[in-house]
Amino acid sequence: MDSAAVQPPAGLPGPFAAWSRTAAGPWTSVVSLIVFIVVWELAVRIFDIHELLLPAPSVVGLELIEVSQKGLLWGPMAETLSALAVGLVASLIVGVGLGVLIGSTAFLDLLSTPYLWALRSTPRIAIAPLVMIWLGFGFEAKVWMVFLSAMVVVMLIVQEGVKTVDETLVRVARSFGARRLDIMVHVITPYILPFIASAIRNGLSMGMVAVLVVEMFSAVGGIGAQVRRANDSYDSPRMFAFILVLIVVSLTLIALSRRLETSVSRWREEAYV
Amino acid sequence: MTEQMERHTEKSADSFGDQRLQESSLGGVNGKDHALIQVHGLTVEYERALGKNEHIVALKNFSLDVREGEFVTVLGPSGCGKSTLLNVISGLVFPKEGDVRVDGKPVTGPSPKWAMVFQDYGLMPWRTVEKNVRFGLEMQKKLDEEAEERVRHYIRMVGLEGFEDAYPRELSGGMRQRVGLARALAIEPEILLMDEPFAAVDLITRELMQDEISRIIAKTGKTVIFVTHSVDEAIILGDRLVVVSARPGRAKCAIEIDLPKPRSEHSLRSSPEYVSLRDRVWSELSAEVQLGRGG
């Protein structure tokens, strides 16, 4: 999921240029996906690989139908996603607010930056047990985990954005009589919108990991708990089925947030978008 | 404030042409009692970004009086403090010593009475041409039909019709500069502070814009301080031309330009008055530029 946060350069040089152009078509990716599944299926059958090690796509597909019929898929998925949504919204509200405040106040910026980076680089998996000791295994704990993971990232990105606001533009606005609030609304906000969109995308992948960590630790609710249970009973087809769904859901969310990012960044230089 | 401004503009539109004629026939020497902008003994220092206690003295004891309706052009070596001067007059930068008065009142901050055309354009990259031109009006909470009409008018005037919906990144440097000009004109200020507004436009457009500016100024009686690097432009546009010394900048000399208006570079080239004026300005300026480089 983290690798999804890394954007490829706009134009690859040399031999890759042609490759990336053709690969961009939707049909290419569909074809490559089909080829991939077929090769996987054949490999499992030809080499007679045990289900526990690598289940064939057909087995995973059947398992997927089964879990969704048993009600083990969509209910837990809703539980996971709602915790993610609540935590993310909270982290956006708090993170954007604090990011703007800190980014525009030199003193606070200096004071808080080391702590923020310390928090940013603490592996979330390490603080998950603590959060569970404090808050238990329920919805609340998940929301807090998402909040703690995503908020710092949001804050850092927004803070960075506010700090890079073009001084000239603030000056221009003032010369036309803008007050503090006008500058906030007409200069700072439009300038940091692309940063906020990118914060959403990053917060999303952070939050997804966070919520799954809690669920897998606790094995109580949500899709993470289902993965954990399947894992505990060495049910590889089921694990693969859940992971597959998780990948699809995450990619969809990331794609949506990237679309948001593009639409608010339209005014930027083409290379950024 | 805005009402006052409008009334003033109307009044000057009626009476100003004659007044200026009278003044220039008097020889144009300073009418101190008429001075609309009084810049007195300005010293401006900037803190060096890296050094702790180092300062750059951008202006030192700079004084200049500008009469109402006067068009003052400012020439000087690069880095001598011309932009700084405009910033101080517009109330964006505060001097260490000295003060600026407009209409006898000290400048304490920006006002709708004056507008600045910025050297580096200062366009909001997320706003289209039209919205950039509307920016000043928006800040003054003028959003009525008249404001819309002004936006359209000044976009047309700077020749950007058809580009209303373009973003700044889609425009050439000269086009961006014209957006900045239209934005300042749109608030119809009494005073225009222009920082090399035509530096990035081609020669033909430049001449067209010079004509256009002269026409607007003559019609509305605006007072203008116009920074430029072009000696010709300074002479063609100015009622008076000020040469600023190498940094720290002082007003080195002021030259009244009595050539008849409207002027065009084309017709003036052969006039002996123009040629001698040009030579004089050129030598004043080159002395300063060399000083700036040597020191």
Ligand SMILES: Nc1ncnc2c1ncn2[C@@H]1O[C@H](COP(=O)(O)OP(=O)(O)OP(=O)(O)O)[C@@H](O)[C@H]1O
């Ligand atoms: N915001 C600032 N902070 C620090 N130093 C500054 C700042 N603005 C200008 N200076 C310095 O002040 C001096 C005068 O700058 P200014 O921009 O007024 O020059 P200028 O005459 O407009 O030059 P140019 O013709 O190149 O536009 C320069 O030496 C510059 O380095």
Ligand SMILES: [Mg+2]
């Ligand atoms: Mg300048």
